[in-house]
Amino acid sequence: MSFTRRSFIVGAASGMSVLVLAACTDPSPAPTPSPTREPEVVPSPRSFYRSNWSGDAYARGATTYTAVGSLPQSRETLREPIDDRIFLAGEALSDDPGTVRGAVTSGRSAAYLALAAMAPGERIAVVGAGAAGSSAARVLVAGGADVVVVEARDRTGGRIDSNVVGDEFFELGAWRLDETVDGGVIDAARQEGVEFVPVQGGSAFGADGADAPLEQSTDDAVILAEALAEASAWALAQGEDVPVADAVREGVDLESWVTEGGPTSSELADQTLLSIAALTGADPGVLSSWFDVPAGGQSVVPVGPLSGFIDTALDGIDTALSTAVTVISRSDSGVSLRLATGESLSVDRVIVTAPVGVLRSDVLQFDPLLPVRYRGALSALSVGDIELIRLEFDAPFWDTEAVWWVRDDDAVVRMWVNLLPATGRPVLLGVVAGADAAALADLSDAALREAALRSLAPFAVQPTT
Ligand SMILES: Cc1cc2nc3c(=O)[nH]c(=O)nc-3n(C[C@H](O)[C@H](O)[C@H](O)COP(=O)(O)OP(=O)(O)OC[C@H]3O[C@@H](n4cnc5c(N)ncnc54)[C@H](O)[C@@H]3O)c2cc1C
Known part of the structure; x- marks a missing residue:
């Protein structure tokens, strides 16, 4: 199994830790997408759910x-x-x-x-x-x-926050576990009959929506831990604690991961930081690089109430x-x-x-x-903020092999995770964290739903007919 610099940073930015790619299993039959990248209109979702941890009197933030x-x-x-x-x-x-x-x-x-x-x-x-x-x-x-x-x-x-509504099941709080370190929780949930599915498949990467090519890794693993270790090692060699954002920008050789037509090193840094925020709820501009750099491992999601x-x-x-x-x-x-x-x-x-x-x-x-x-x-x-937006559609309109997408503009929802391979259902999970999450609190459900759908438009692909 080979690790390329390119796929390496894709995984780091995903925050999904080690993503073991398509070679492993194929948990759900999925239509093969056409390579066409013409933006399509995003259909109306069958359901829309959002969290509001920052406004929750008994949480007052995420973590x-x-x-x-x-x-x-x-x-x-x-x-x-x-x-x-x-x-x-x-x-x-x-x-x-x-x-x-x-x-x-x-x-x-x-x-x-x-x-x-x-x-x-x-x-x-x-x-x-x-x-x-x-x-x-x-x-x-x-x-x-x-x-x-x-x-x-x-x-x-x-x-x-495990929810079951009709035949839909979803989490609006903790939603992924790390197979390398969360064995105890995974075992406890398994005893309740909950299965876990790795977040795996080809990694997709949309730097800024329609302009960016959707690149895919098909045969290699992606290691978050190593990318973060590079930032962490650099930070520990500094005389004082610096924000994770600085450690990623200055301590990781992002230039060597830049490929022709792909994101710039600055875009790669932004996307990496977006993922760190999604894991920690923190603004990477203030998160300690000495004490709180998240670790990596194989991400799994529960199929059943956690x-x-x-x-x-x-x-x-x-x-x-x-x-x-x-x-x-x-x-x-x-x-x-x-x-x-x-x-x-x-x-x-x-x-x-x-x-x-x-x-x-x-x-x-x-x-x-x-x-x-x-x-x-x-x-x-x-106290950091993480908010989740869960959309279920009648059918996928996106690249079904993609694991995740990020946008590096000011879209309301900049990170999306494709839960179709894991859950077998046409579900996308928006993760909004850190400073971005604050802006969400004031949006009505209708406004957030609309903004979420708009932010997905660049990732719509024409299905093969
Ligand atoms: C959006 C989101 C995503 C997350 N994703 C992950 C993830 O993917 N993986 C992961 O491992 N972790 C994740 N976490 C973190 C994880 O959910 C928490 O670390 C963990 O659940 C916290 O458990 P706790 O028992 O410490 O606190 P809580 O679960 O908050 O339990 C405290 C309880 O105290 C109750 N309470 C509060 N005030 C009072 C009061 N005055 N009187 C009586 N009861 C009160 C609350 O209602 C609550 O039930 C996520 C968290 C959020 C919000």
Whole structure:
């Protein structure tokens, strides 16, 4: 298997990690596209769904990241129990922030700390029924605690947002896993009958829409990790932390990947950074190149609701949905949770998995306030944005072998992933992240749908008849 410089950067920009190409499997029969690149009118989608994590009161953003000027030690500070009564947990506190596996690990670690502090038979509350909360609850129950889970939403899963509407299934939160590092989560979901399909096929590349040729790799693998490693190695040799954007632009030899008729080195840099934003939610202009460069591996997408493993973890555990906690009061003798329902809940200890954006807001308050170093640590973390737009069509109108496209202009949706090979359905997933995501929040559904379809026009190809 050979790696070309050209395909290498295509993979790096895709953010899809190692893309094992068409030689592997052919999960779904797909019409062969014609090579014609005449833009076609994009048909009306059968369905349109969007996320709105930045406007979500119980998320307040997508995931955390470390910005230049901050240190990841903030996460370690937050992991320390507060008077052995309050234990914080969640993706933000893990060494793998912004991931499901990080949230699971964090939830379990907090639960072990709480078990070490508790006397037999104590009652412990878990705030949040996402990946961290459900994992914590399961460990607590196994350790002999009397557990109650309190969740603000009317569903479990948190930022894993699995939806089933009619015969359609889709994720509007975590949507891909990395086969090399996410084995534990993948196995847990597989036990629920969820299969995973690699994001694979020929890589497609549309630099700026209709002008750009759609180039395809057909026989080689593409390695994100290596491209990012080049940027990372360069960054670590610098005297001070620099933004990932600088590390990619200055530390990666993009010129050597330029091919005739293809994107320029500056366009390649832009596309790489777009993908880093899609993985981290961060603006690469501020994301630390020392602490938060994402790693690469084989991307897989779930074919079935990812949240199933969370419900199984919570099986048999007292879980109150639609019950927001508004105030957490601690004393020497225990913890009291004030609920939005007007009731209170007294417990011995609490594990709090609410996202950082929520902990920094007035949605959830602490009485007394969290010690100042915890508040300092919370404010040192940055919260990034990722929004997803899912369109399902009656039939594909795009190059069905393409994995992804990017646009380097100011289109509202600049990155699209072709989920047809993975799901067997004519589905495109738009990923809008970092600074781009902020602009989305103000768009109505109709306006976003329209903008999304417009941004797809250059990628429409004439089907073979
Ligand atoms: C758009 C998007 C795409 C992503 N893509 C990926 C991906 O591809 N792969 C990956 O591994 N990760 C991805 N992530 C990150 C991943 O989803 C998260 O890291 C993980 O799910 C976080 O789990 P958690 O338990 O820490 O937090 P959450 O899932 O947010 O759980 C916290 C829970 O606390 C609840 N809560 C908040 N406030 C209160 C309150 N006051 N009272 C009671 N309950 C409250 C919330 O409703 C929520 O259910 C993505 C995230 C987003 C948003």
